[in-house]
Amino acid sequence: MMKQFYKTFCAALLFSSGMVFSQFTITNSLRTNDATGLKIGDNATLTAATGVDPNGNGWLRLTNSSSSQKGYMYVQQSFPTTLGVLADFEYVSWRSSKDANYFGADGLTLFLFDGNITDANFKLGGYGGSLGYATYSNPANTTGLSGGYIGVGFDEYGNYARAAENRNGGTKDYVPNAIVLRGPTSTTYTASNPYLTHTALGDRSGGDNAIRARDEIDYNTVVTSRPSPTAFYRRVQVYVTKSGSDYLINVKWRKQGETTFTDILTYTMNGTTYPLPATLKLGFAAATGGGYNFHEIRNMLLTTPGNIRVDSRSNSASLCNDIKENPITFTIEVSNDTPANLSNINFSNQIQDAAGNLLDITKFKITSLSTTGFTSSTLPTSNFTSNDITGTLGLASKTSGIITITGNYYKKSIPTNQSFKSVSTINSSEIFDTDTTNNTATTVVYARKCSIITNPSLPSYSK
Structure with missing residues (x-):
């Protein structure tokens, strides 16, 4: 691993x-x-x-x-x-x-x-x-x-x-x-x-x-x-x-x-x-x-x-690899710590395998996306044809917004004990961002055998 x-x-x-x-x-x-x-x-x-x-x-x-x-x-x-x-x-x-x-x-x-x-x-x-x-x-x-x-x-x-x-x-x-x-x-x-x-x-x-x-x-x-x-x-x-x-x-x-x-x-x-x-x-x-x-x-x-940053979690650290469909939810938080109201924060999210390759929708498919706390959003909310999401967000000064992405991981799409991940990235030309090390967030989820999962529904977090 x-x-x-x-x-x-x-x-x-x-x-x-x-x-x-x-x-x-x-x-x-x-x-x-x-x-x-x-x-x-x-x-x-x-x-x-x-x-x-x-x-x-x-x-x-x-x-x-x-x-x-x-x-x-x-x-x-x-x-x-x-x-x-x-x-x-x-x-x-x-x-x-x-x-x-x-x-x-x-x-x-x-x-x-x-x-x-x-x-x-x-x-x-x-x-x-x-x-x-x-x-x-x-x-x-x-x-x-x-x-x-x-x-x-x-x-x-x-x-x-x-x-x-x-x-x-x-x-x-x-x-x-x-x-x-x-x-x-x-x-x-x-x-x-x-x-x-x-x-x-x-x-x-x-x-x-x-x-x-x-x-x-x-x-x-x-x-x-x-x-x-x-x-x-x-x-x-x-x-x-x-x-x-x-x-x-x-x-x-x-x-x-x-x-x-x-x-x-x-x-x-x-x-x-x-x-x-x-x-x-x-x-x-x-x-x-x-x-x-x-x-x-x-x-x-x-x-x-004092800058913009992104944070990512999920409702499951691991999924059963021999169940036909495994629903999972990623919660992505974008924060604007600056004194400026921002209207053009570029956002992207990909569901990738461990090597960073985009997962095909036959292996994982996004089923819904919703946002709260943003002043504007161009992110799609339906009809997802790939696991690559892009758009722009508006966010008032000193506030945070939440993007909730739900999808299905399909049985044995990756080998047991290997992982896939949600990778979110933000940037904006409206401000001088003093720290870009917190502009990407990655949440990793593992495919496990059902017999070894005792509590799969706790939040997951990684960067």
Whole structure:
């Protein structure tokens, strides 16, 4: 099989008006048993490597649904910050047994840290309420994450925002179901990982336990298997962008049943006090205590904001190769992060074999195409005579549109255990696109024997 699950396109140089811009796109679906380029530690595992999920349908599991767990993963590849950073991922937090009166704990963090930190000198912050990022009191004087710049906490229990357990600044009381931002690690222990801001989510009526029991950061129905995306779904985007001499941190998310992202946290980092390192790395951590959850991540994307980009997923990572017709849906998201309303974004999509050849309609046939969120579209919506789709799209400033392509894969069109793919490409002459590494998205689907498929209907993602 071709390794399509981890790609890095980094350090491309673009010269314009005497300026040098760094471009990058790093993706990893975290669905496979391939840990290339990842540092995984403590209780964290790839579920496709442990046999919990089939290869191609896995998750990065940071903790199990049991007490006193901790786990982390970071991407070993550093990336430039000249154009800012966009981190995009999906997560699910759930449990398979009742955890007394805790209602799930503790939570997870996305952290960005100095790209000069190596495996040899990497050290996590405290667990428990510090969520692997901030300082902590157990053991005493636990330092913050090595080279930490920001730690975005998805706090189920409510400790990460608190000025307690040797954390630097914050609230007096618990803040369950909150997104919390803490700042850089300092060599001065008492100045490390300062509390910056938080957003308390959802219905805040009742006491802390009433808030914890609501489905905001985590899923609070005890289930024997991972909840479906229609029951609980969270896709998160974290932006770091230049704002004058400062840096704007913006966190958005999309929940089940939603087609657009909601802004949930915005904070301006003082660029003099907290200068952005020239390069960063990204990681995730999670912790449990008396309360617990499975904390799982997938479909990770790192790229630059402020331009146009395309993202692609499907509703199936693999299809049965001995069924006459296999319906599959590709969901392609085009984003316009620029301040301009665009009316002429060129779009193309092809369904290809693994070698990049267009699949004949006797092997795969597109049956429908629909669009939402665009101001205009010339894409065909019926009478598909090939698997090559082209057209133009209009998209308002700072918005995204979705193209949904459904088709049928026909029995044994490709050999078992081989793949085909959806390849989408965008460009526009209306703007100067500072990063073209995120203008193509590829989603790979495998043909499997039915007998080895246990859950073929989970979303697929690759670039």
